[in-house]
Amino acid sequence: MAKASDLDVAYVSKLARLNLTDEETQLFQKQLADVLKYAEKLREVDVSHVEATAHAIPIFNVFREDEPRDWFTAQEALSNAPHIANQLFIVTKVVE
Amino acid sequence: MSRSDLPALTIADLQSLLRRKEVSPREVLDALCARIETLEPKIDAYLSIDFQAAAKEADKVDVDLPLGGVPIAIKDIINVKGQPCTCGSKILANYRSPYDATVIQKLRAAGAVPFGKTNMDEFAMGSSTENSSVKVTRNPWDMSRVPGGSSGGSAAAVAADAAFGGLGTDTGGSIRQPASLCGVVGVKPSYGRVSRFGLVAFASSLDQVGPLTKTVRDSALIMNAMAGHDPQDSTSLNEPVPDYTKNLGRDLKGMRLGLPKEYMIEGIDPEVKSAVDVALKQLQSLGAEIVDVSLPHTDYGIAVYYFLATAEASANLARFDGVRYGYRAKDPKDLLDHYGRTREEGFGAEVKRRIILGTYVLSSGYYDAYYVRAQKVRELIRQDFVKAFEKVDAIVSPTSPVPAFKLGERTADPLAMYLADIFTNTGNLAGICGISVPCGFAKVNGNQPRNDRGSRSLSELPIGLQVLGKALDEARIFQIAHAYEQSTDWHKQRPKV
Numbered sequence: 001m002a003k004a005s006d007l008d009v010a011y012v013s014k015l016a017r018l019n020l021t022d023e024e025t026q027l028f029q030k031q032l033a034d035v036l037k038y039a040e041k042l043r044e045v046d047v048s049h050v051e052a053t054a055h056a057i058p059i060f061n062v063f064r065e066d067e068p069r070d071w072f073t074a075q076e077a078l079s080n081a082p083h084i085a086n087q088l089f090i091v092t093k094v095v096e
Numbered sequence: 097m098s099r100s101d102l103p104a105l106t107i108a109d110l111q112s113l114l115r116r117k118e119v120s121p122r123e124v125l126d127a128l129c130a131r132i133e134t135l136e137p138k139i140d141a142y143l144s145i146d147f148q149a150a151a152k153e154a155d156k157v158d159v160d161l162p163l164g165g166v167p168i169a170i171k172d173i174i175n176v177k178g179q180p181c182t183c184g185s186k187i188l189a190n191y192r193s194p195y196d197a198t199v200i201q202k203l204r205a206a207g208a209v210p211f212g213k214t215n216m217d218e219f220a221m222g223s224s225t226e227n228s229s230v231k232v233t234r235n236p237w238d239m240s241r242v243p244g245g246s247s248g249g250s251a252a253a254v255a256a257d258a259a260f261g262g263l264g265t266d267t268g269g270s271i272r273q274p275a276s277l278c279g280v281v282g283v284k285p286s287y288g289r290v291s292r293f294g295l296v297a298f299a300s301s302l303d304q305v306g307p308l309t310k311t312v313r314d315s316a317l318i319m320n321a322m323a324g325h326d327p328q329d330s331t332s333l334n335e336p337v338p339d340y341t342k343n344l345g346r347d348l349k350g351m352r353l354g355l356p357k358e359y360m361i362e363g364i365d366p367e368v369k370s371a372v373d374v375a376l377k378q379l380q381s382l383g384a385e386i387v388d389v390s391l392p393h394t395d396y397g398i399a400v401y402y403f404l405a406t407a408e409a410s411a412n413l414a415r416f417d418g419v420r421y422g423y424r425a426k427d428p429k430d431l432l433d434h435y436g437r438t439r440e441e442g443f444g445a446e447v448k449r450r451i452i453l454g455t456y457v458l459s460s461g462y463y464d465a466y467y468v469r470a471q472k473v474r475e476l477i478r479q480d481f482v483k484a485f486e487k488v489d490a491i492v493s494p495t496s497p498v499p500a501f502k503l504g505e506r507t508a509d510p511l512a513m514y515l516a517d518i519f520t521n522t523g524n525l526a527g528i529c530g531i532s533v534p535c536g537f538a539k540v541n542g543n544q545p546r547n548d549r550g551s552r553s554l555s556e557l558p559i560g561l562q563v564l565g566k567a568l569d570e571a572r573i574f575q576i577a578h579a580y581e582q583s584t585d586w587h588k589q590r591p592k593v
Contacts, residue, residue, distance in 0.1 A: 045472075
């Protein structure tokens with residue numbers, strides 16, 4: 001199992017697209033190291049014969065008929081957008 | 097009965113009055129409105145209230161429907177059309193729900209009237225409601241203490257008679273723990289029993305919507321309206337819904353209740369322990385047999401929970417990117433700056449902490465060591481319960497190891513806050529159902545000097561008994577909790593607010 005000291009909060013925050021202040025980075029580094037240290041107890045458990053469980057109940061693919069039904073109008077779908085124009089979401093420029 | 101006495105009624109008693117036309121739904125709503133206006137400055141349980149919209153519904157509702165004319169408070173993580181749905185977060189401060197969650201559609205179809213949205217830990221992450229970005233909700237039993245969380249607003253409102261009943265969500269204990277700390281009844285249904293469509297997702301394999309009420313019967317009534325299959329939630333179970341009130345009033349003769357030896361941990365408050373011991377004797381006197389059981393992987397529950405719940409949260413909260421809805425940072429210089437600052441400025445500390453932990457346990461090189469291993473231990477925890485339920489009909493324990501703690505007491509130490517869910521979160525991991533029912537009070541030193549000599553008053557803080565049942569065995573835990581409740585008068589105690 002990985003070591004608690006492997007955690008690099010500054011790097012992970014980039015993966016998560018979540019900027020942190022220097023103070024937050026240092027604080028989380030310490031607090032999450034404590035959590036990871038606490039969780040080291042999971043290493044004791046013999047899981048060699050256990051299947052990983054994603055859900056507590058067995059769930060298989062669920063299908064429905066592909067039928068049209070009423071749903072949001074464009075206006076409703078755009079109603080909470082921070083920036084719209086011409087019935088479109090306006091996003092920050094992606095290409096130069 | 098005076099109008100100002102209406103808010104103290106249970107849902108069942110309120111319905112009798114409504115059906116006998118002794119009060120109208122509108123009068124009920126007005127009485128509740130007056131009560132909330134008086135109490136809200138002290139308790140701060142609500143994030144938004146729309147009495148005008150509720151009054152329109154109340155005026156045309158059919159009181160003969162199962163919940164006809166009953167106002168219900170809704171945790172602010174469940175979408176109610178036209179209303180805010182902040183999830184206690186700055187990132188959704190200006191969001192308005194364009195649709196009703198399935199549970200809201202079902203409650204409306206049963207005649208219930210949603211009228212307000214209750215405070216919560218941001219995105220349901222917390223055990224004290226202190227992680228709300230908006231305000232601090234206080235425990236009606238002692239204003240210097242937390243109501244528990246994350247569904248602390250609904251629990252506090254019900255406890256203070258500022259709601260007849262409320263909806264909460266429970267991912268690791270977020271209904272049962274605040275119910276316990278506020279002295280009300282709270283139910284976490286089995287995974288898949290209640291639709292999650294329209295519930296803002298925190299940890300999709302653990303989240304369930306459930307009721308918080310003054311009595312067990314009231315919770316059963318809300319579950320009758322809310323449970324069942326939903327084609328819009330592929331994880332909802334296509335199983336028939338029994339009438340959850342049908343076993344209420346039956347005795348407990350021959351009922352076998354398991355007491356897990358692993359739950360007798362150090363750190364459990366002595367008054368909580370003795371209250372639960374007395375409750376067990378009471379259950380025995382009602383005909384139940386108490387049987388020792390073992391859930392050997394209990395001690396790993398918190399660690400498993402925090403890896404799996406944060407992993408799922410980090411993926412679920414990726415949708416908050418400032419594009420389609422929610423807050424967007426001003427003048428981003430490029431797309432990475434847009435994402436990074438939108439999320440930095442929009443999320444609070446606990447949400448950030450959990451996104452970081454969840455992203456880490458899913459990241460390349462750590463996925464097998466943390467995430468997959470936690471999933472495997474989850475399976476062992478689930479099997480513990482399967483084996484225990486071969487011997488017993490239900491499992492009993494304290495809901496929370498401690499009564500309500502002080503505001504601010506645990507905010508600096510995330511791990512201490514996480515341990516608040518030690519008796520509840522294995523139930524979510526195993527997908528089973530659970531209920532918390534009031535079982536006594538702990539006496540602690542109050543905040544206010546009682547007299548001029550400076551001696552302190554005693555606060556009474558509620559204690560909760562948890563009953564866990566097999567998946568889809570809600571009717572049985574309602575029966576047990578109801579039989580216990582009716583043989584005591586804990587549920588009749590109300591805080592002096």
